[in-house]
Amino acid sequence: MNKLELQKTANEVRKGIVTAVHGAKAGHPGGSLSAADIFTYLYFEEMNIDPKDPKKADRDRFVLSKGHTAPGLYSALANRGFFPVEDLKTLRHLGSYLQGHPCMQETPGVDMSSGSLGQGISAAVGMALAAKMDGKEYRTYTLLGDGEIQEGQVWEASMFAGHRKLDNLVVIVDNNGLQIDGKIDDVCSPYPIDKKFEAFNFHVINIDGNDFDQIDAAFKEAKATKGMPTAIICKTVKGKGVSFMENSAGWHGKAPNDEEYATAMADLEKIGAELGGAN
Amino acid sequence: MADVKKIATRESYGNALAECGADFPNLVVLDADLAGATKTGVFQKAFPERHIDCGIAECNMTGIAAGLATCGKIPFISSFAMFAAGRNFEQVRNSIGYPHLNVKIGATHAGITVGEDGATHQCNEDVALMRAIPGMTVIVPSDDVEAKAAVRAAIEFEGPVYLRFGRAAVPVINDTPDYKFEIGKGVVLREGTDVTIVASGITVASALEAADMLAADGISAEVINIHTIKPLDEELVIASAKKTGKVVTAEEHSVIGGLGSAVCDCLSQKCPTPVYKIGMQDVFGESGPANALVAKYGLDGKGIYESTKEFVK
Numbered sequence: 001m002n003k004l005e006l007q008k009t010a011n012e013v014r015k016g017i018v019t020a021v022h023g024a025k026a027g028h029p030g031g032s033l034s035a036a037d038i039f040t041y042l043y044f045e046e047m048n049i050d051p052k053d054p055k056k057a058d059r060d061r062f063v064l065s066k067g068h069t070a071p072g073l074y075s076a077l078a079n080r081g082f083f084p085v086e087d088l089k090t091l092r093h094l095g096s097y098l099q100g101h102p103c104m105q106e107t108p109g110v111d112m113s114s115g116s117l118g119q120g121i122s123a124a125v126g127m128a129l130a131a132k133m134d135g136k137e138y139r140t141y142t143l144l145g146d147g148e149i150q151e152g153q154v155w156e157a158s159m160f161a162g163h164r165k166l167d168n169l170v171v172i173v174d175n176n177g178l179q180i181d182g183k184i185d186d187v188c189s190p191y192p193i194d195k196k197f198e199a200f201n202f203h204v205i206n207i208d209g210n211d212f213d214q215i216d217a218a219f220k221e222a223k224a225t226k227g228m229p230t231a232i233i234c235k236t237v238k239g240k241g242v243s244f245m246e247n248s249a250g251w252h253g254k255a256p257n258d259e260e261y262a263t264a265m266a267d268l269e270k271i272g273a274e275l276g277g278a279n
Numbered sequence: 280m281a282d283v284k285k286i287a288t289r290e291s292y293g294n295a296l297a298e299c300g301a302d303f304p305n306l307v308v309l310d311a312d313l314a315g316a317t318k319t320g321v322f323q324k325a326f327p328e329r330h331i332d333c334g335i336a337e338c339n340m341t342g343i344a345a346g347l348a349t350c351g352k353i354p355f356i357s358s359f360a361m362f363a364a365g366r367n368f369e370q371v372r373n374s375i376g377y378p379h380l381n382v383k384i385g386a387t388h389a390g391i392t393v394g395e396d397g398a399t400h401q402c403n404e405d406v407a408l409m410r411a412i413p414g415m416t417v418i419v420p421s422d423d424v425e426a427k428a429a430v431r432a433a434i435e436f437e438g439p440v441y442l443r444f445g446r447a448a449v450p451v452i453n454d455t456p457d458y459k460f461e462i463g464k465g466v467v468l469r470e471g472t473d474v475t476i477v478a479s480g481i482t483v484a485s486a487l488e489a490a491d492m493l494a495a496d497g498i499s500a501e502v503i504n505i506h507t508i509k510p511l512d513e514e515l516v517i518a519s520a521k522k523t524g525k526v527v528t529a530e531e532h533s534v535i536g537g538l539g540s541a542v543c544d545c546l547s548q549k550c551p552t553p554v555y556k557i558g559m560q561d562v563f564g565e566s567g568p569a570n571a572l573v574a575k576y577g578l579d580g581k582g583i584y585e586s587t588k589e590f591v592k
Binding site (some may be wrong): 061063069103104105111115116118119120121122123124125126127129130131133140152153155156157159160163179195 | 328329331333334336338339340341342343344345346347348349350351352354369370373374377378379426
């Protein structure tokens with residue numbers, strides 16, 4: 001996909017996020033929207049996956065370590081063709097295969113159940129290790145929140161990945177700057193994030209995580225990096241694309257009501273029109 | 280029992296892994312800086328490329344095992360029960376239990392027979408924690424023969440399994456020609472009519488000793504080895520309870536949530552029977568030689584004999 005196509009797709013992914021969370025009357029729109037460009041790039045450009053064969057043997061793997069942003073993952077998977085976009089509305093409903101946090105047994109395309117913060121990165125490390133042990137070429141990607149990296153297990157996993165030189169692993173940090181209780185640097189600052197991963201023997205790339213040129217360059221650089229894992233620290237805007245959700249900690253884990261939903265969708269329709277309509 | 284062969288089940292664990300390594304190419308073993316103590320060093324020596332030392336980071340080890348399992352490996356994570364089940368509880372629950380991944384948890388140094396290290400390392404709560412996780416199989420082998428059989432059975436079984444091993448050498452009691460291990464199937468070691476003693480792990484040998492002492496007093500005790508605490512062999516427990524009308528449970532674990540609770544959960548619903556639970560009575564352990572601790576807390580033959588005699592009189 002070219003940049004414009006990616007931008008248009010990301011806008012559709014954002015519509016799916018807002019629709020899912022509105023349908024659920026609960027969920028986490030802020031961190032799903034901030035990472036929508038990353039989800040889009042991974043599933044439409046970067047990863048070797050097949051929606052018709054979600055468990056294809058040597059596919060690339062993705063673990064959503066910040067599992068509460070499941071609406072972002074689900075919307076990307078649905079738009080990519082793993083399941084109908086229409087089903088996003090059933091998010092969190094009783095009996096739905098779209099659980100509040102990712103469940104690998106329920107949802108096609110979900111490689112690992114996650115949601116308890118700090119645990120997903122370890123599973124991703126295990127997948128990357130399995131590829132190394134078996135001499136396979138597949139790569140593993142994991143997305144973490146910037147609040148999530150306050151969990152100690154993240155650094156246990158990073159120490160191991162650096163020690164084992166897992167260059168088939170890419171750790172992505174969605175640095176939208178906000179967590180439930182407020183700004184991450186007010187609550188318990190994880191900064192400097194890049195220096196921490198460097199200290200754990202990662203190759204570190206700092207980018208604007210809402211800019212596809214920079215995202216594209218970073219993932220290409222990660223692929224070319226040998227002998228160490230890569231961490232891509234993505235500066236993003238929480239709630240990106242929906243005017244009243246942008247940079248608001250209050251929209252971390254809250255669903256829009258009907259009126260707010262209409263406003264949010266109008267915002268995204270406008271962005272879509274500015275991009276020149278659908279792909 | 281001075282002339283009986285004694286082996287610690289942690290030794291059996293390491294040996295069984297090494298013996299199974301060639302048969303199961305997907306078998307991998309993970310440690311958290313305790314390969315010498317958990318005895319997985321034996322496997323490490325034989326299959327170095329399939330042994331992963333994660334350093335002192337049990338939670339990460341658990342997640343790595345989960346990731347390996349999604350890629351077709353059969354990982355065993357090894358640590359002391361305190362860390363494998365205790366520190367790790369939520370990782371085991373969410374990263375292994377919830378996705379029902381094919382990870383085996385080899386927990387050594389369980390219970391008070393850890394001995395001198397004392398209460399911080401004597402895990403008497405692990406069975407309760409693991410038993411509460413949906414879909415988790417929980418096995419507590421009683422000796423070398425059973426521990427080795429359990430390891431092989433766990434490898435052949437698809438799904439998460441918690442295996443509990445001890446630090447101290449225990450008598451070999453199952454080296455009989457007709458011994459057969461099947462997950463979920465208890466074993467009647469001695470038939471009796473007055474009382475049933477249900478035991479697991481190190482208390483199985485103690486229960487056999489107690490049964491001898493009870494027999495001398497004219498009390499006929501049936502001894503059942505429940506090596507699989509979950510799923511419990513309910514049919515066997517109920518049949519024996521119906522026959523004897525009184526049940527004693529004996530375990531090197533808290534009486535809250537372990538074997539005794541599992542037996543009570545079953546009997547209270549399906550065959551109400553008086554039960555007396557022998558085990559750690561809601562207390563922490565302490566430093567001391569393993570055999571002295573077992574005696575102090577009433578888990579040796581004499582302790583089980585005395586508690587049972589009091590209960591049936």
